[in-house]
Amino acid sequence: MTICLKGTRQNIEFLLSEGVTGSSIERLVLWFRKTLMHKLDRIVYAVRTVKELGFDPSSATCVQAVRVLLSMSDSTQKRKVQTFKNLGWSEEEIWTAFKLHAICLAFSEEKTKRTMDFYVNTMKLKPEVIAARPKLLSF
Numbered sequence: 789m790t791i792c793l794k795g796t797r798q799n800i801e802f803l804l805s806e807g808v809t810g811s812s813i814e815r816l817v818l819w820f821r822k823t824l825m826h827k828l829d830r831i832v833y834a835v836r837t838v839k840e841l842g843f844d845p846s847s848a849t850c851v852q853a854v855r856v857l858l859s860m861s862d863s864t865q866k867r868k869v870q871t872f873k874n875l876g877w878s879e880e881e882i883w884t885a886f887k888l889h890a891i892c893l894a895f896s897e898e899k900t901k902r903t904m905d906f907y908v909n910t911m912k913l914k915p916e917v918i919a920a921r922p923k924l925l926s927f
Contacts, residue, residue, distance in 0.1 A: 796824045799831050806835050807845035816851065823855050834858050841883055853890040860894070871897045875904045876915030885922035892922040900925060 800813055816823050834857040835845070843850035857865065872882045886893050895903075903925050907913045918924050 798828050799824050802828060802831060809846050812848060812851045820855060823858055826858050830858060841887055856890045856894045868893055868897060871900055877919050881916060881919035885919050889922035892925045895925060
């Protein structure tokens with residue numbers, strides 16, 4: 789238990805040093821404790837990745853993006869990115885969509901395929917239209 793708390797404390801200190809607000813950390817502690825229990829190197833990777841993508845560390849969307857990245861292994865993330873590419877999205881469109889609606893990368897590959905199939909084949913929308921409006925994947 790002490791090791792877990794020590795790691796959590798290091799993670800919180802790191803997040804604060806990177807500009808994540810106290811209120812965002814409070815939300816993580818209250819609602820998403822598992823996010824803070826990851827190894828420090830994974831949290832460092834996730835925070836640096838979202839900052840490189842242009843997220844403001846003080847924003848709630850940054851914390852959500854960090855949570856999404858931490859929720860999956862690197863191989864799962866690569867598989868999901870490949871799924872989007874197979875559905876007609878460019879690498880740039882994928883990461884732009886992630887910036888707009890990070891949770892879209894958390895959806896299962898099957899849900900993403902079904903949703904894209906509906907929009908592209910039934911509604912006749914182009915993949916880039918959906919990429920520009922990633923919240924559409926939530927439905």
